[in-house]
Amino acid sequence: MQKMKVHLKSINDVKAFVRIVNDYPYDVDLASGRYVVDAKSIMGIFSLDLTRPIDVEIHCEHCPDLIERLMPFNVLNG
Numbered sequence: 887m888q889k890m891k892v893h894l895k896s897i898n899d900v901k902a903f904v905r906i907v908n909d910y911p912y913d914v915d916l917a918s919g920r921y922v923v924d925a926k927s928i929m930g931i932f933s934l935d936l937t938r939p940i941d942v943e944i945h946c947e948h949c950p951d952l953i954e955r956l957m958p959f960n961v962l963n964g
Contacts, residue, residue: 888944892959894936899959904928906955913945914952 907914907925914925918940923930939961
């Protein structure tokens with residue numbers, strides 16, 4: 887499993903994020919506090935507190951292509 891922290895600052899960020907993760911067959915979860923949602927679900931993402939960074943869990947051992955595409959949302963880059 888690969889992990890990273892992202893910050894989705896706008897509705898457009900959420901839509902772009904969902905579009906990216908839907909391009910891959912891996913299961914991807916977002917965790918905020920005790921809540922975990924499917925990262926491929928826009929409605930699920932909007933149920934989270936988007937004012938803070940969110941943990942991303944990619945259920946794949948080797949997925950550099952997906953991680954590279956998610957870098958613009960990475961907390962360390964933003």
